[in-house]
Structure formats: structure tokens, C-alpha cells
Amino acid sequence: MCLGIPGRIVRRWVQDDGAILAEADFAGELRTVRLNYLPDLQVGDFTIVHAGFALTKLDPDEAARTTALMRDVGLLGPEGDEPLVVPADWIDRPAP
Amino acid sequence: MSGAISQPRGHRLFARYACAPNARGYCGPPAVAGAGLEAVACGHGAGVDVPSLAARFSGAWPYQCLIADLAGIADPLDERVVRAYWTGNALTREINGRQLGELLLERFASQAGHYWSHLTPGLLDEVTPTHAFHVFGVYPWTRLLATGRDEPLHVLDSCRIRSAEVLEVRPELVLVRARALTWDGRQLELAEPADEEVTWRSARGAFTGPLREGACVALHWGHICDELGERAGSELDHWTELQIETTNQRLDPSARAAHGRDVAAWLR
Numbered sequence: 001m002c003l004g005i006p007g008r009i010v011r012r013w014v015q016d017d018g019a020i021l022a023e024a025d026f027a028g029e030l031r032t033v034r035l036n037y038l039p040d041l042q043v044g045d046f047t048i049v050h051a052g053f054a055l056t057k058l059d060p061d062e063a064a065r066t067t068a069l070m071r072d073v074g075l076l077g078p079e080g081d082e083p084l085v086v087p088a089d090w091i092d093r094p095a096p
Numbered sequence: 097m098s099g100a101i102s103q104p105r106g107h108r109l110f111a112r113y114a115c116a117p118n119a120r121g122y123c124g125p126p127a128v129a130g131a132g133l134e135a136v137a138c139g140h141g142a143g144v145d146v147p148s149l150a151a152r153f154s155g156a157w158p159y160q161c162l163i164a165d166l167a168g169i170a171d172p173l174d175e176r177v178v179r180a181y182w183t184g185n186a187l188t189r190e191i192n193g194r195q196l197g198e199l200l201l202e203r204f205a206s207q208a209g210h211y212w213s214h215l216t217p218g219l220l221d222e223v224t225p226t227h228a229f230h231v232f233g234v235y236p237w238t239r240l241l242a243t244g245r246d247e248p249l250h251v252l253d254s255c256r257i258r259s260a261e262v263l264e265v266r267p268e269l270v271l272v273r274a275r276a277l278t279w280d281g282r283q284l285e286l287a288e289p290a291d292e293e294v295t296w297r298s299a300r301g302a303f304t305g306p307l308r309e310g311a312c313v314a315l316h317w318g319h320i321c322d323e324l325g326e327r328a329g330s331e332l333d334h335w336t337e338l339q340i341e342t343t344n345q346r347l348d349p350s351a352r353a354a355h356g357r358d359v360a361a362w363l364r
Contacts, residue, residue: 005154050236050251051255052122055236
């Protein structure tokens with residue numbers, strides 16, 4: 001997930017300490033976000049998150065436009081693109 | 097075999113600075129890909145495609161592309177470009193901040209709507225070609241300081257790159273002396289140096305070589321991500337202080353008069 005990708009809230013709950021959390025779908029990647037600043041966000045709402053906090057609410061059209069624009073500028077892969085995965089054997093491959 | 101030369105120096109430098117926020121899920125590609133950055137930061141990951149991963153960082157990548165363009169350097173991951181953006185160097189001084197800001201507006205902000213909603217023409221006076229500007233100027237958090245909540249100051253202080261002096265290397269943590277960001281309700285400032293413990297190693301190793309007492313290091317999200325020489329440390333402090341000063345002029349217009357100079361004009 002990168003800064004600015006709209007996420008769609010798929011689940012929300014309240015912790016024992018009162019913190020309001022949600023799970024949101026960011027272009028196929030699920031992340032937990034905090035709703036301290038936008039506690040009224042509900043399942044199905046779109047939001048932009050920064051440093052783990054939902055800070056902006058978007059309507060569905062804005063969310064779709066923003067996601068499309070981010071794909072246009074290369075910050076997201078094309079829709080339906082395979083996730084960017086680095087094979088484990090690449091990660092640990094030593095220098096030649 | 098050492099993996100220290102498994103990637104170009106600029107690629108490893110980028111990984112060192114980008115890794116901590118990526119590991120927290122705040123920016124960049126998904127964690128499964130971000131693990132490759134951690135490997136590169138630790139001197140491994142010979143097969144990791146750093147340019148593809150770097151291009152997913154919505155904050156750093158546009159700046160590095162523009163800095164490279166303005167400097168006539170072909171590779172946005174050239175070590176000079178990466179250093180210029182994250183901590184500042186001689187190249188940073190050559191870049192006109194306002195010009196860079198105008199290009200950001202032209203190429204990125206206008207295209208991406210909410211992506212950088214706070215980057216407007218009104219912010220151009222605040223632009224330095226650094227990560228510090230992105231944190232203090234473009235990120236939303238300075239605008240949330242007035243809420244009185246703890247998170248804005250914490251995020252700003254963690255997300256900026258901080259310089260620190262190593263006091264003691266312990267098995268798991270390192271004791272450093274660094275200046276924390278403070279907010280008095282009107283202005284941001286750096287506090288007097290204070291001691292704190294920070295992380296150094298991750299599961300894959302450390303981003304730096306062995307640390308010695310007195311070394312100047314860079315911190316990102318509470319993790320030692322780089323060892324800075326004296327000059328690089330001074331550059332980081334310079335750009336940080338300059339950015340705070342310019343940002344204060346937005347947060348508290350009386351700061352302009354109090355400092356006796358228009359920093360934005362100086363930057364131009």
C-alpha cells in the first residue's frame with residue numbers, strides 16, 4: 001500500500017481500549033487502519049490512509065478516479081496485474 | 097561471502113531509507129515484495145529488482161525522478177540522487193526548490209487528485225528538494241497538530257530522517273543521543289539532545305556495518321538506517337532545520353517576522 005491509494009473498509013471493530021480499527025482493501029491488499037480521526041467511517045466507505053490512520057473519506061467515484069490516476073502514473077500496477085512478488089531465492093541470493 | 101556489493105550503492109542506500117516505513121505498511125509495495133528491500137538494505141538481495149520496487153513509493157520516487165532530471169542524471173537511483181532526497185548533499189543545494197515544486201505540481205499532483213492534496217501553489221514557498229519537505233509540507237500531519245492529539249507529532253518525528261550520535265551499542269538496541277521534534281502550539285522546534293534507545297538489527301541483519309561510539313547515524317521510524325559521516329550529518333541537520341523554519345512560517349505567520357528573514361525568498 002502506498003500513500004494515497006484509496007482503501008475500501010471491509011470490516012470495523014472497537015478494541016477494549018476504545019480504539020476504533022478497520023480492515024480496508026487497498027487495491028487488493030488488506031490492511032488494518034485506525035479510525036481515530038474519522039470514527040464515523042463504515043463498512044463500504046472509501047478512505048485514504050497515512051501512517052496507519054484514515055485521514056480522508058472519499059465517495060466511490062472519487063476513489064475510482066484516484067485509483068485510476070495512480071495506475072496511470074505508475075504507482076499501482078494495471079488492474080488485474082499479478083501482485084509484485086519477490087521470490088525468496090532472489091532475496092537471499094548472495095552477490096556473484 | 098559478503099553481500100555488501102550485491103546491489104549498486106544507490107539501490108542499497110534507497111533500500112536503507114525506504115525499508116522502515118515499508119515494513120510498517122505505510123508506503124511502497126506490499127510486504128512480500130518489501131522483504132526484498134530489507135535484504136538489499138542488509139547487503140543481500142542480489143536478484144531484487146530495486147527500480148521496480150522503488151517506483152511504488154509514492155513519496156520518494158517522484159522527487160528522485162525530478163531531482164535526477166534537474167541534475168541531468170539519468171538514474172533516479174544514482175547514489176547522489178538518493179542521498180540528495182533523503183538527507184541532503186551538494187546536489188540538493190543545486191536544485192531550485194520552487195522549480196522542483198512546480199514540476200511536482202505539473203507532473204504529479206494535478207494528475208493524482210487526493211494523492212498529494214496538500215501540494216498546491218500555496219505550498220511552493222515551502223519546498224526544499226528533500227524528504228523533510230515531503231514530511232512537513234505534503235503529508236497531512238502538520239495540519240493536524242492543532243488537534244492536540246499525540247499522533248501528528250509522533251508521525252512527523254518518526255517519518256523525518258533524524259541524525260543521532262551513538263552512545264552505546266547493546267546486544268539488541270543502541271543508545272543514541274538525538275533531538276526530538278516538539279510543538280508548542282504555534283511552532284515546531286527541535287528539543288535539546290536527549291538519550292533514547294533505537295533498533296539496529298532486523299531479522300536479516302543490520303543496515304550498517306559495526307557501529308562505534310560517537311558515530312553519527314540516521315534514524316527512520318526509530319531504526320538506525322544509515323551511518324552518516326560528519327559532513328552528511330551536518331547536511332541532514334541543515335536541511336531539517338531549514339524545513340522546520342519554512343514550515344513554521346505556514347503554521348505560524350508570526351514566525352516569519354520573528355526569524356527576521358524570509359526563508360522562502362532565501363531558498364529561491
